[in-house]
Amino acid sequence: MRVRILLSAVAAATALSTTVGTATATADPVRIPIGSTDFGSVDLGSSDFGTPNSMFLWQSPPTRYIVVLGAKMGTLGQTPDILNRRLDVAARLAKQHPFNRVIVSGGDTWWLPVSEAQFMNLGLIRRGIPVWQMVNEGRATSTVQNALYTVGMLRGMGASGALIVTNGFHMQRALKNFRDAARKQNARLEFRPAYA
Known part of the structure; x- marks a missing residue:
């Protein structure tokens, strides 16, 4: 198949x-x-077809993932602009690559009844991404935990790599955290940046 x-x-x-x-x-x-x-x-026909990120996802669709990192939600559940940009990029990639699943990573906050991951699910649904294409990682409350828990999930799902979707100011630290977590868990995973 x-x-x-x-x-x-x-x-x-x-x-x-x-x-x-x-x-x-x-x-x-x-x-x-x-x-x-x-x-x-x-x-x-998108202008993004053939870019390095697109080619990375097309090389092995079932084993390559799109990982979206959460951002601190407002006290009433408002989505910050930086998270909206991340969701926009993730939705564009997910639409262009429907065989690659999207992992949304963000945990509970004391002021909200649901996790950031569940809020991100809603944001992706509003952008036209089907629920079956999403996977929740709803425990992480920091970038280190985003990496730790997501790498464990990727390893368990037999993944070969993922695009990390976050903003430029956050990317270097996020990639370092993901690569460190993969090394500590003996997971052979390739991570690439997808800037929001």
């Missing part, structure tokens, strides 16, 4: 690059059914 998915993606990408005379073929969304289930269309 995995080979069929990859072949379908390669065929679709090849069709996009076909040229006739001076006109280039336009990209219509491609529907890629798996078995009897149709998971919707994949917009292969």
Whole structure:
């Protein structure tokens, strides 16, 4: 089944690059059914197709994840701008790569009845991401814990790597925490940045 998915993606990408005379073929969304289930269309015509992050996810869809790190929520559950930017980037990646799951990482806060991860789920649903594509890590209350708990989940799911979605000011520390956690847990995982 995995080979069929990859072949379908390669065929679709090849069709996009076909040229006739001076006109280039336009990209219509491609529907890629798996078995009897149709998971919707994949917009292969995006300008992000072929970027390093896209290629990283396409190389091994079921074992590569998109990890979105939480940010301190407002006292009434307001989503801060930095988290909205992270969710925007994660949603764009998830729509372009529907076979890659999104892990939302953020734990409970004393002033909210649910975890940051559950708030992020709602944010991704509002951006058109299906629930089945999301995985919750709802315990972390720091970047170190984001890394520790998420690496454990990735290892348990047989992952090979993940894109870490966070803001520029936070990225270097986040990548270091994730790589340190992977080393401590003997997990062979590759982490790459996806800047929000």
